[in-house]
Amino acid sequence: MLRTVLAGVVLSVSAVVGVDAAAVLPAGAASLESVGNPGRYVRHQDSLARLDPVSPVSAAQLKSDATFTIVNGLASPACYSFQARNGQFLRHRDWRLRIDTNTGDATFRADATFCAVDGALASYNYPGRRVRQRDFALWLDAVVDTPEFRADSAFRIVAPWAPRTTRNPVLPGLFADPHIAAFNGRYYLYPTTDGYASWSGTYYKAFSSADLVTWTDHGVILDHGPDVSWADNSAWAPAVAAANGRYYLYFSGGAAGGNTAKQLGVAVSGSPAGPFRDALGVPLVRSGQFSGGQAIDPMVFTDDDGRSYLYWGQGVARAVPLHADMVSFDPAQVRTITPAGYNEAPFVFKRNGVYYLMWSENDTRSEDYRVAYATGAGPLGPWTPRGVVLQKRLDAGIKGPGHHSVVRAPGTDTWYIAYHRFAVPAGDGTNRETAIDPMTFGADGSIRPVVPSP
Known part of the structure; x- marks a missing residue:
């Protein structure tokens, strides 16, 4: 059976070149067919990777084992990782290709990242080695410029044998803390990597969509390494607001020099797709500047009168009016607005004259991570608790849904909630994925419970 080649991508070997020359692969579900052995596909069996025949009459499990999701490279956004349907990742260990659960450490991320260099699947951490079949087992071998090696190392990206049938996650790969916004007729997602x-x-990366289904990856928009002098780790929970004809990215970061004390920063761009540059060169909110809580999870709400408010905090929720420049505020005006049950991720919006404060409860590593909300008469409260609106759904394998944001479809009263959850089926508190579902309201303005969808 002829398989559809996705984006005309054929992987083959020639010279060893650097990551800067890497080819672009189509993100999402796909299968990898051997060019030298047509009809055989990369699959996993007993955790080991190999080439086996797959056809329309093959068992469903074999088709599933021969389907991977091409995702953002765990070690580099310039390269790719391949996630099996069981949630594990293709990686090399002792030069053998296998699938394993992502531990998140630097060694695993590098072992599970491959660069499509000149069409070949090159190892990220051993760029002189390529994925190659030997007796239908898959190995990471040093490049040899022979016809046999080229044939054994050539793969094509084709349509998946087991297409995904669920609507979530909306982004392939591991992304958390999504901030969703609508700018200029498009939706934008800004998640934690x-x-x-x-x-x-x-x-941080940015993604955009016209329909909340098909998303364009705009690449890295801000990198703590080269772009932020005062932070070099813990790039968490970005949020973007528009004002003054520009776009402002608010973000959390661990202090430079390996110091993990969290601070808030703000960056600016002329486009919602970035790139962004650090607007101040120093933190907007310093670690320890305000007593109690952790300076993470910034969010900006702009009221109908054009005034914007900054919210943030883990353990303690804080809010303050921003100055018109969007990059400064009066520390004397900072208020503590912590509701009962609050842990982190404050989010504020307004509907029909009512202000809504939403937040996440419990720990993001817990399957009981969830979203609750309160209502108020103004952007600073006071707030009346209204209860939990998003929580786990174990019958669908959904755990830990939280750290959300909401967006209104422009010109309508249709609302959506974006949030992260443990990656299904094998995720945890550091392996999370981004989902979007409708969010509806009762006649009294209450938010109806959101049923997280697969």
């Missing part, structure tokens, strides 16, 4: 032990990622 996940899959790192201790959430130690350093960069």
Whole structure:
């Protein structure tokens, strides 16, 4: 049976070149067919990777084992990782290809990252080695410029044998803490790049969509390494607001020099797709500047009168009016607005004259991570608790849904909630994925419970 080649991508070997020359692969579900052995596909069996025949009459499990999701490289956004349907990742260990659970440490991330260099699947951490079949087992071998090696190392990306039938996750791969917004007729998602032990990622990406289904990856928009002098770790929970004809990215970061004390920063761009540059060169909110809580999870709400408010905090929720420049505020005006049950991720919006404060309860590593809300008469409260609106759904394998944001479809009263959850089926508190579901209201303005969808 002829399989559809996705984006015309054929992987083959020639010279060894650097990551800067890496080819672009189509993100999402796919299968990898051997060019030298047509009809055989990369699959996993007893955790080991190999080439086996797959056809329309093959068993469903074999088709599933021969289907991977091409995702953001765990070690580099310039490269790719391949996630099996069981949630594990293709990686090399002792030069043998296998699938394993992502531990999030630097060694695993590098072992599970491959660069499509000149069409070949090159190892990220051993760029002189390529994925190659030997007697239908898959190995990471040093490049030899022979016809046999080229044939054994050539693969094509084709349509998946087991297409995904669920609507979530909306982004392939591991992304958390999604901030969703609508700018200029498009939706934008700004998530934390996940899959790192201790959430130690350093960069942010932006994605956009016209329909909340098909998303365009705009690449890295801010990287703590080269772009932020005062932070070099813990790139967490970004949020973007528009004002003054520009776009402002608010973000959390661990202090430079390996110091994990969290601070808040703000970056600016002329486009919602970035890239962004650090607007101040120093933190907007310093670690320890306000007593209690941790300076993470910034969010900005702009009221109908054009005034914007900054919210943030883990353990303690704080809020303050921003100055018109969007990059400063009066510390004397900072208020504590912590509701009962609050842990982190404050989010504020307004509907029909009512202000809604939402937040996440419990720990993001717990399957009981969830979202609750309160209502108020103003952007600073006071707030009346209204209860939990998003929580786990074990019958669908959904655990730990939280750290959300909401967006209104422009010109309508249709609302959506974006949030992260443990990656299904094998995720945890550092292996999370992004989902979107409708959010509806009762006649009294209450938020109806959101049923998280697979």
